[in-house]
Amino acid sequence: MSTTNSRANADDDQFLPAPPELLQAVDQLKAYSLRYEVAMKLVLDKLDYISREYELRYGYALIDSKQSRIKSPESIIGKLQRKHLPLTFNAVFSELHDIAGIRLIVRFLSDIKTVEDLLATQADIKVLRVKDYIHHPKTNGYQSLHLILGVPIYTVDGPNIIEVELQIRTIAMNFWASLEHELNYKKNVPEQATLQASLTKKAQLITELDQEMDDIKRRMYQSKTPPQSS
Ligand code: 0O2
Numbered sequence: 001m002s003t004t005n006s007r008a009n010a011d012d013d014q015f016l017p018a019p020p021e022l023l024q025a026v027d028q029l030k031a032y033s034l035r036y037e038v039a040m041k042l043v044l045d046k047l048d049y050i051s052r053e054y055e056l057r058y059g060y061a062l063i064d065s066k067q068s069r070i071k072s073p074e075s076i077i078g079k080l081q082r083k084h085l086p087l088t089f090n091a092v093f094s095e096l097h098d099i100a101g102i103r104l105i106v107r108f109l110s111d112i113k114t115v116e117d118l119l120a121t122q123a124d125i126k127v128l129r130v131k132d133y134i135h136h137p138k139t140n141g142y143q144s145l146h147l148i149l150g151v152p153i154y155t156v157d158g159p160n161i162i163e164v165e166l167q168i169r170t171i172a173m174n175f176w177a178s179l180e181h182e183l184n185y186k187k188n189v190p191e192q193a194t195l196q197a198s199l200t201k202k203a204q205l206i207t208e209l210d211q212e213m214d215d216i217k218r219r220m221y222q223s224k225t226p227p228q229s230s
Contacts, residue, residue: 028089029073036070036100039151039162043102043125044068050118058225062111064171068102097129097148098165105174109134109214112145112168114225119147119166126150128163134173140196141203142177144169172206172213 044066051063071079076092076099085091092099106112112134120127131146145168150161169177180199183189 025089032089032093033070035153035155035160035162036164039153039164040068040070040100040102042151042153043149043164043166046119046122046125047102047104047115050115054114054118058221060221060225062106062114064105064107066102066104068100071096071099071101097163100162100164101167102164103167103169103174105169105171107171107213108217109170109210110218112170115168116145116147119149124152126161134169137203137207139200140180141200141206142180143173143203143206144177170210172210176203176206 047063047066051061054060054062076096077087079096080087080091083095085095104115106115116127119125126149127147128150129148133142133144133146137143147166147168149164149166151164153160153162176199180196183192183195183199189195
């Protein structure tokens with residue numbers, strides 16, 4: 001019986017133990033990644049609770065769906081490069097605010113404010129920053145509410161505030177944003193600039209649709225859901 005010793009393979013040279021700094025960096029990355037995962041889970045659990053309690057109390061589904069992700073190393077590097085930032089841990093943790101990201105999809109425009117208000121009542125998480133692309137859409141037509149949340153995590157080194165980005169948008173805004181994202185990430189799309197211009201125009205239709213649907217919702221549910229803060 002012949003035995004093969006994989007270590008004897010010349011190709012294995014690339015798997016030789018990495019220098020200590022590299023191993024240290026990998027460990028550091030894993031530890032941080034864990035913190036972001038835990039912080040994100042905490043926010044997801046809160047959103048889940050808010051959604052279920054709201055539905056029990058008012059018979060109304062506040063949250064349609066949610067997606068979450070930890071930004072991949074490739075995407076982190078890509079973003080640092082796009083922003084002309086150095087490829088350092090410091091730059092990652094101080095300049096990138098969406099390493100942990102949650103996208104929350106609601107049905108109606110006014111539900112965005114309701115979720116924002118309910119989150120603001122949570123004593124343990126803080127809204128550190130708000131980017132309101134709904135009242136101030138981007139020039140390409142992008143609409144969404146972005147909140148950077150500060151979430152306390154109790155690590156072995158003591159308490160730490162970890163940032164989690166929460167994007168809240170309606171189903172219609174999400175439909176628009178996902179197509180726009182696809183258009184811009186795909187290479188060799190014929191007439192890309194024309195299609196982008198067309199999408200920018202369609203963003204106005206999304207605004208009108210959202211406003212009209214919200215009006216219908218208000219009339220359907222006005223006696224059931226709590227009055228909204230302005
Ligand atoms: P991905 O692949 O979704 O993660 P900041 O440094 O905080 O001032 P930042 O993070 O560069 O600004 O930008 P911003 O405006 O807060 O946007 C962060 C995320 O929002 C993006 O993440 C997208 O997910 C989404 N987004 C922002 N603008 C647009 C847009 O014009 N179209 C679409 N479809 N999505 C948008 P990433 O890292 O770019 O991408």
